[in-house]
Amino acid sequence: MKIGVFVCHCGSNIAGTVDTAQVAEAARALPGVAFATDTMYACSEPGQEGIIDAVKENELDGVVVASCTPRMHEATFRRTVERAGLNRYMFEMANIREHVSWIGKDMESNTNKAADLVAMAVAKLRENRLLFPKKFDINKRVMIIGGGVAGIQAALDCAEGGLEVVLVEKTTTIGGKMAKLDKTFPTVDCSSCILGPKMVDVAQHPNITLYAAAEVDDVSGYVGNFKVAIRRKQTYVDWNLCTGCGLCMEKCPSKKTPDPFNEFVGTTTAINIPFPQAIPKKASINAETCIMLRKGKCGKCAEVCPTEAIRFDQKEEIAHEEVGAIVAATGYDLFDHSIYTEYGGGRIRDVITSMQYERMLSASGPTGGHVKRPSNGEEPKSVVFIQCVGSRDKSVNRPYCSGFCCMYTAKQTILTKDHIPDSQSYVFYMDIRSPGKNYDEFTRRAMEEYGARYIRGRVAQVYEKGDKLIVRGADTLTGTSIEVEADLVVLAVGAESTRGASALAEKLRISYDTYGFYMESHPKLKPVETNTAGVFLAGCCQGPKDIPSSVGQGSAAASKVLTLFSKDQLESDPQISQVDIKRCIGCGKCISTCPFGAIKEIDFRGQPKAEVIETVCQGCGICTSTCPQGAIQLQHFTDNQILAEVMSLCPPLLEKSFE
Amino acid sequence: MPPLAGKELRIVGFLCNWCSYGGADTAGVGRFAQPTDLRIIRVPCSGRIDPLFILRTFMNGADGVLVSGCHPRDCHYSEGNFYARRRLEILQRLMPYIGIEPERFAYTWVSASEGQRWQKVVQTFTNEVHAIGPIKPFGATPEQVEARLSKLLDSAGGKATEKQEVERVAS
Numbered sequence: 001m002k003i004g005v006f007v008c009h010c011g012s013n014i015a016g017t018v019d020t021a022q023v024a025e026a027a028r029a030l031p032g033v034a035f036a037t038d039t040m041y042a043c044s045e046p047g048q049e050g051i052i053d054a055v056k057e058n059e060l061d062g063v064v065v066a067s068c069t070p071r072m073h074e075a076t077f078r079r080t081v082e083r084a085g086l087n088r089y090m091f092e093m094a095n096i097r098e099h100v101s102w103i104g105k106d107m108e109s110n111t112n113k114a115a116d117l118v119a120m121a122v123a124k125l126r127e128n129r130l131l132f133p134k135k136f137d138i139n140k141r142v143m144i145i146g147g148g149v150a151g152i153q154a155a156l157d158c159a160e161g162g163l164e165v166v167l168v169e170k171t172t173t174i175g176g177k178m179a180k181l182d183k184t185f186p187t188v189d190c191s192s193c194i195l196g197p198k199m200v201d202v203a204q205h206p207n208i209t210l211y212a213a214a215e216v217d218d219v220s221g222y223v224g225n226f227k228v229a230i231r232r233k234q235t236y237v238d239w240n241l242c243t244g245c246g247l248c249m250e251k252c253p254s255k256k257t258p259d260p261f262n263e264f265v266g267t268t269t270a271i272n273i274p275f276p277q278a279i280p281k282k283a284s285i286n287a288e289t290c291i292m293l294r295k296g297k298c299g300k301c302a303e304v305c306p307t308e309a310i311r312f313d314q315k316e317e318i319a320h321e322e323v324g325a326i327v328a329a330t331g332y333d334l335f336d337h338s339i340y341t342e343y344g345g346g347r348i349r350d351v352i353t354s355m356q357y358e359r360m361l362s363a364s365g366p367t368g369g370h371v372k373r374p375s376n377g378e379e380p381k382s383v384v385f386i387q388c389v390g391s392r393d394k395s396v397n398r399p400y401c402s403g404f405c406c407m408y409t410a411k412q413t414i415l416t417k418d419h420i421p422d423s424q425s426y427v428f429y430m431d432i433r434s435p436g437k438n439y440d441e442f443t444r445r446a447m448e449e450y451g452a453r454y455i456r457g458r459v460a461q462v463y464e465k466g467d468k469l470i471v472r473g474a475d476t477l478t479g480t481s482i483e484v485e486a487d488l489v490v491l492a493v494g495a496e497s498t499r500g501a502s503a504l505a506e507k508l509r510i511s512y513d514t515y516g517f518y519m520e521s522h523p524k525l526k527p528v529e530t531n532t533a534g535v536f537l538a539g540c541c542q543g544p545k546d547i548p549s550s551v552g553q554g555s556a557a558a559s560k561v562l563t564l565f566s567k568d569q570l571e572s573d574p575q576i577s578q579v580d581i582k583r584c585i586g587c588g589k590c591i592s593t594c595p596f597g598a599i600k601e602i603d604f605r606g607q608p609k610a611e612v613i614e615t616v617c618q619g620c621g622i623c624t625s626t627c628p629q630g631a632i633q634l635q636h637f638t639d640n641q642i643l644a645e646v647m648s649l650c651p652p653l654l655e656k657s658f659e
Numbered sequence: 660m661p662p663l664a665g666k667e668l669r670i671v672g673f674l675c676n677w678c679s680y681g682g683a684d685t686a687g688v689g690r691f692a693q694p695t696d697l698r699i700i701r702v703p704c705s706g707r708i709d710p711l712f713i714l715r716t717f718m719n720g721a722d723g724v725l726v727s728g729c730h731p732r733d734c735h736y737s738e739g740n741f742y743a744r745r746r747l748e749i750l751q752r753l754m755p756y757i758g759i760e761p762e763r764f765a766y767t768w769v770s771a772s773e774g775q776r777w778q779k780v781v782q783t784f785t786n787e788v789h790a791i792g793p794i795k796p797f798g799a800t801p802e803q804v805e806a807r808l809s810k811l812l813d814s815a816g817g818k819a820t821e822k823q824e825v826e827r828v829a830s
Binding site: 026069070071072095097098099100102103104105106108109110112113115116117119120502505506509511512513514519531532575593595596618619620621622624625626634637639642643645646647649650651652 | 660662663666667669671676677678680681683684686687688690691692693694695698699700701702703704706707708709712715716719720721729732733734735736737738739742746770771772773778
């Protein structure tokens with residue numbers, strides 16, 4: 001076998017702390033290596049051409065590139081060797097950047113380590129075999145999980161692109177957090193006026209099937225052919241009959257039901273439609289407060305319902321859908337501020353969250369758009385906003401910036417002035433983060449036109465004094481402590497991953513970070529892809545985002561789905577398991593350990609044998625390490641290939657002693 | 660190449676592609692400095708790691724072996740790391756019986772976002788292995804082999820060539 005080795009400088013990224021020429025020199029001495037050189041940028045056009053020329057000139061049949069991580073450029077160089085006429089699996093990478101040059105500064109150790117990694121790659125490559133992908137059909141339907149603005153955008157774009165869309169929303173209406181907002185920054189657009197039409201489009205689009213009050217129960221299958229079980233929660237109302245007239249809400253005697261849509265500001269009825277623009281506009285019953293469901297008597301709603309839609313005996317149902325791609329757009333939850341005891345910890349009634357304030361500002365909210373102090377219903381004249389509540393604070397395990405709180409606080413100061421012209425807003429902030437089109441101008445307006453007073457510093461304590469609140473904090477710009485008398489304190493709570501995010505990630509087989517936000521495939525270049533083929537991300541489930549970014553990601557995810565579905569067939573990855581039928585003893589251990597059901601038992605001349613279903617196998621290799629015979633081998637990661645790497649690093653002792 | 664004398668020991672890592680290998684990449688991108696002893700072998704899933712790979716690595720003279728995969732419940736292949744956890748835990752408990760200090764072997768879970776955690780894992784493990792020092796070779800030491808070889812050569816009256824003897828001993 002004739003192997004070519006190319007050691008990349010990556011400018012000074014690698015060459016700065018690794019002697020690349022010496023690594024190439026060492027590679028020349030390795031068995032099988034016919035050509036070795038160092039190169040400035042292996043991934044650049046001249047770099048790739050250099051590889052192709054060297055393959056042709058030296059009649060190489062395998063290539064090793066020592067450069068960055070294979071998670072970055074393996075695909076790039078596989079295409080390069082393919083252009084040079086080789087099979088794309090006759091290629092190996094040695095990661096001498098992320099795993100060598102960037103983590104140590106010692107030239108000697110780094111060069112030695114890089115040479116080792118190259119030797120490992122060469123040793124593995126000598127065991128590589130030609131592999132060829134197969135083709136399989138795909139189901140051109142897509143499932144969007146989450147009906148917030150990101151999910152709505154993704155659903156509409158996919159539906160407009162001609163795809164059948166299944167939209168799953170866990171609450172009884174789509175709209176997400178945006179539907180709760182009164183206005184949006186930096187235009188002070190009415191939120192429901194811009195979101196409402198999109199929600200109606202979802203309801204009316206012939207390509208969209210909407211499952212509201214439903215959650216993903218189970219996901220199986222793989223890109224192009226997912227099978228999803230959807231758990232449809234009981235609403236106790238037959239939505240095929242409900243017209244959303246609202247008569248039941250008027251008559252329901254259980255009027256003290258907590259109202260999650262209004263962030264528990266005020267109460268609602270046990271049978272309820274969350275807000276006037278709800279999609280679908282259907283009533284559902286809260287089983288915890290419904291008198292009929294708790295005590296078995298009442299049934300007022302059933303009496304007045306003109307279509308007889310009430311079903312007190314409704315049960316959960318499981319629906320099954322088959323799709324080729326999935327977009328997770330599950331959004332975020334708000335930080336629970338009660339951990340901050342210095343801000344009242346949820347005890348002081350006039351300390352509320354920004355979202356509660358938003359509901360108060362909304363004309364369709366619980367106070368009809370009038371700002372009132374929860375304690376006595378009076379109009380507040382002095383409103384204090386405290387920023388970074390659950391953002392940029394290591395002590396509560398939220399070291400990240402939620403990004404949008406600076407902007408919505410500025411918006412809320414403007415709205416406060418609009419609602420109560422003789423009011424004064426104070427904002428305690430750490431830094432003002434307003435990168436975005438017209439964003440900084442907007443915060444300036446809040447200060448200059450609307451007279452919001454910005455105080456740079458943290459708040460140490462909020463306490464009650466008479467019917468007022470005293471906010472005591474530091475003004476770090478003047479180096480003094482400051483006390484502000486407030487009627488209302490609004491906490492700018494940050495974003496955190498939505499409850500249940502990790503459970504869903506496990507079903508979708510995608511990764512999530514320490515805080516529960518889903519991991520994208522690459523932080524810069526693949527922001528909406530995941531490492532699981534066919535699963536995409538949109539919106540805040542990947543990390544806190546404002547509305548423009550969420551919408552942008554919704555469209556981006558849709559375009560990725562449409563790109564994926566632009567072909568009728570997909571190529572399967574040939575790095576899958578293969579059974580050596582002569583060695584297989586038909587014990588079935590591989591069948592029982594395979595997480596994907598990708599191995600079946602066949603009858604081979606009267607004997608049981610295992611057989612891999614090629615399109616289903618995902619290439620994990622659990623079967624390979626389970627097989628007592630070594631009969632089933634994961635291609636490209638066979639026992640021999642991995643042991644070749646081991647042997648390269650740790651040659652058998654006897655050989656070593658006679659060197 | 661052999662590890663740098665006086666500076667390094669031979670430490671081999673088996674890392675799953677999706678979480679820990681990515682975590683090691685993240686550590687690199689973040690320039691989280693680490694000792695240079697570790698050499699990483701990339702496998703698709705920690706469930707792909709046959710405990711015999713680890714034993715083979717030790718028998719061939721590795722001073723330490725580190726295995727890392729996705730956090731339990733967060734496996735790219737749903738349940739590969741559960742299989743890994745069982746196998747590795749049993750291997751861990753067998754180490755003293757095999758005659759290898761259990762501290763030479765560690766398995767851990769690091770996600771692709773945990774660059775800093777990976778740095779800590781590598782630092783801690785490398786320090787632990789350095790604290791015990793190089794592994795005692797399995798079977799005969801090079802010196803013992805040489806002594807035996809020269810004895811064999813003597814008894815053969817110098818008839819056999821050295822190469823043949825080496826082959827005999829090696830087989």
